[in-house]
Amino acid sequence: xxxxxxxxxxxxxxxxxxxxxxxxxxxxxxxxxxxxxxxxxxxxxxxxxxxxxxxxxxxxxxxxxxxxxxxxxxxxxxxxxxxxxxxxxxxxxxxxxxxxxxxxxxxxxxxxxxxxxxxxxxxxxxxxxxxxxxxxxxxxxxxxxxxxxxxxxxxxxxxxxxxxxxxxxxxxxxxxxxxxxxxxxxxxxxxxxxxxxxxxxxxxxxxxxxxxxxxxxxxxxxxxxxxxxxxxxxxxxxxxxxxxxxxxxxxxxxxxxxxxxxxxxxxxxxxxxxxxxxxxxxxxxxxxxxxxxxx
Amino acid sequence: xxxxxxxxxxxxxxxxxxxxxxxxxxxxxxxxxxxxxxxxxxxxxxxxxxxxxxxxxxxxxxxxxxxxxxxxxxxxxxxxxxxxxxxxxxxxxxxxxxxxxxxxxxxxxxxxxxxxxxxxxxxxxxxxxxxxxxxxxxxxxxxxxxxxxxxxxxxxxxxxxxxxxxxxxxxxxxxxxxxxxxxxxxxxxxxxxxxxxxxxxxxxxxxxxxxxxxxxxxxxxxxxxxxxxxxxxxxxxxxxxxxxxxxxxxxxxxxxxxxxxxxxxxxxxxxxxxxxxxxxxxxxxxxxxxxxxxxxxxxxxxxxxxx
Numbered sequence: 001x002x003x004x005x006x007x008x009x010x011x012x013x014x015x016x017x018x019x020x021x022x023x024x025x026x027x028x029x030x031x032x033x034x035x036x037x038x039x040x041x042x043x044x045x046x047x048x049x050x051x052x053x054x055x056x057x058x059x060x061x062x063x064x065x066x067x068x069x070x071x072x073x074x075x076x077x078x079x080x081x082x083x084x085x086x087x088x089x090x091x092x093x094x095x096x097x098x099x100x101x102x103x104x105x106x107x108x109x110x111x112x113x114x115x116x117x118x119x120x121x122x123x124x125x126x127x128x129x130x131x132x133x134x135x136x137x138x139x140x141x142x143x144x145x146x147x148x149x150x151x152x153x154x155x156x157x158x159x160x161x162x163x164x165x166x167x168x169x170x171x172x173x174x175x176x177x178x179x180x181x182x183x184x185x186x187x188x189x190x191x192x193x194x195x196x197x198x199x200x201x202x203x204x205x206x207x208x209x210x211x212x213x214x215x216x217x218x219x220x221x222x223x224x225x226x227x228x229x230x231x232x233x234x235x236x237x238x239x240x241x242x243x244x245x246x247x248x249x250x251x252x253x254x255x256x257x258x259x260x261x262x263x264x265x266x267x268x269x270x271x272x273x274x275x276x277x278x279x280x281x282x283x284x285x286x287x288x289x290x291x292x293x294x295x
Numbered sequence: 296x297x298x299x300x301x302x303x304x305x306x307x308x309x310x311x312x313x314x315x316x317x318x319x320x321x322x323x324x325x326x327x328x329x330x331x332x333x334x335x336x337x338x339x340x341x342x343x344x345x346x347x348x349x350x351x352x353x354x355x356x357x358x359x360x361x362x363x364x365x366x367x368x369x370x371x372x373x374x375x376x377x378x379x380x381x382x383x384x385x386x387x388x389x390x391x392x393x394x395x396x397x398x399x400x401x402x403x404x405x406x407x408x409x410x411x412x413x414x415x416x417x418x419x420x421x422x423x424x425x426x427x428x429x430x431x432x433x434x435x436x437x438x439x440x441x442x443x444x445x446x447x448x449x450x451x452x453x454x455x456x457x458x459x460x461x462x463x464x465x466x467x468x469x470x471x472x473x474x475x476x477x478x479x480x481x482x483x484x485x486x487x488x489x490x491x492x493x494x495x496x497x498x499x500x501x502x503x504x505x506x507x508x509x510x511x512x513x514x515x516x517x518x519x520x521x522x523x524x525x526x527x528x529x530x531x532x533x534x535x536x537x538x539x540x541x542x543x544x545x546x547x548x549x550x551x552x553x554x555x556x557x558x559x560x561x562x563x564x565x566x567x568x569x570x571x572x573x574x575x576x577x578x579x580x581x582x583x584x585x586x587x588x589x590x591x592x593x594x595x596x597x598x599x600x601x602x
Binding site for chain 1: 363364365366367368369370371372379442443446450451452453454455533537538539540541549551559560562564565566567568570
């Protein structure tokens with residue numbers, strides 16, 4: 001018995017080490033559009049897919065999240081039709097795609113304000129980009145809430161708990177570029193695996209600060225106003241301030257296709273960029289790319 | 296006489312249906328028998344193939360083993376220091392053993408030596424049921440129940456840390472360790488116990504002085520397999536450890552495990568990139584460590600058989 005058990009466990013451990021890797025594709029009777037990528041976009045992509053299923057029942061859009069890097073990697077590997085991304089493709093990724101015979105084409109489908117989240121009881125509700133860089137950036141001097149001269153209720157140690165994202169996330173890359181410039185993140189942040197997880201963690205952790213898409217805001221967390229520099233006004237993140245450009249950390253949301261899209265994929269993209277599609281993205285808390293009347 | 300009897304026997308060399316079934320089963324069993332070896336070698340070849348270009352071209356051994364800077368996606372200077380990940384895995388597994396060893400050995404001693412009849416059967420079933428809880432459920436418990444509990448109880452900034460992951464992992468490893476340790480205790484011949492009893496030893500003395508020393512190798516193997524389980528666990532550790540690159544200074548610091556890093560990042564890397572290959576290199580490291588641990592456990596168990 002014990003030898004068998006030992007052996008069985010050896011096998012299980014060995015197989016467990018093989019992380020699941022590999023893609024899938026395939027077409028059934030109706031047209032299936034594979035759509036994968038950014039966690040920031042996954043909710044709205046899902047909403048688009050559902051609404052589109054009502055208009056075009058013969059086209060099914062399969063939406064998967066996982067992060068911008070996942071979507072882009074999947075497109076480079078040729079397993080998806082449309083990749084969602086909350087950051088631009090890097091030159092390295094474009095080169096790699098080209099070397100595999102894939103010609104990525106970029107579509108801006110909306111805008112997102114990247115909100116800075118703090119605990120509801122945190123009294124400091126205004127940050128400059130410089131202050132955020134001091135908290136998050138390598139070599140940044142701010143480690144503790146008392147460095148700002150404040151006390152956060154429920155956070156006795158005053159240590160700032162930095163909530164961040166995994167290093168392939170589009171949100172991570174965009175925040176690094178916009179807030180830290182060429183600098184890297186300070187090590188020791190809690191790197192969570194999803195936009196919603198960040199908001200949940202900040203909600204439950206008094207000492208925490210985090211960044212995530214505005215669409216994930218709930219009434220249980222605090223939203224910080226952000227200023228470009230000390231002389232600029234503090235701007236509350238919102239759809240309006242993302243569209244007019246006054247909020248300093250707003251970014252375009254992108255979709256990538258392999259070359260000029262054709263057939264069902266083209267129709268789907270056209271519909272997303274139409275007024276009908278853009279109304280949906282607005283309802284989900286993101287800024288549309290076209291002027292939407294009413295609503 | 297002998298000639299007569301052989302002529303009455305059926306011709307065993309005839310290649311009838313039963314002969315083919317027999318041969319077929321033989322081949323089938325042989326394939327089944329060697330498949331484990333084939334898979335192990337196949338897995339090793341696969342991860343080595345994916346990771347080797349990184350090891351030979353990009354990897355800096357000094358940096359990999361001594362630097363905590365794991366920044367594979369940095370724009371200006373990607374660094375691949377795995378020290379924090381190795382220390383993270385080791386600290387969580389170590390703490391898990393502190394939790395699991397007393398619990399599982401205690402449970403095994405109770406089930407094997409003291410419990411009788413119904414109690415024993417129920418306990419065995421319950422321990423095995425504990426092993427059946429999926430790791431993502433354990434992770435969920437760590438994330439949503441233990442996290443606020445640890446923050447409140449110890450008044451620390453984050454509840455996702457070595458303590459949380461260690462307790463979760465300890466509870467996950469305990470059933471396997473209990474089962475194997477109980478087997479080891481059962482394997483001690485009853486004559487040992489009877490002899491000790493005849494000498495006037497109390498039950499405690501029998502367990503402590505006779506049964507435990509006799510079952511020592513099996514118990515060590517149980518602990519080693521628990522360690523192997525801890526090293527390889529991914530989901531629960533990813534959720535409960537805080538996933539933070541950190542050289543922990545205490546049990547309240549967040550850490551990041553090797554397995555969790557692979558799980559969180561592999562799906563998002565472009566196949567063939569340095570980052571992708573670096574993750575496979577972490578996989579090779581994990582494979583070697585768990586292989587050595589399991590091999591040691593197997594050898595220790597073999598040692599018990601020779602005696």
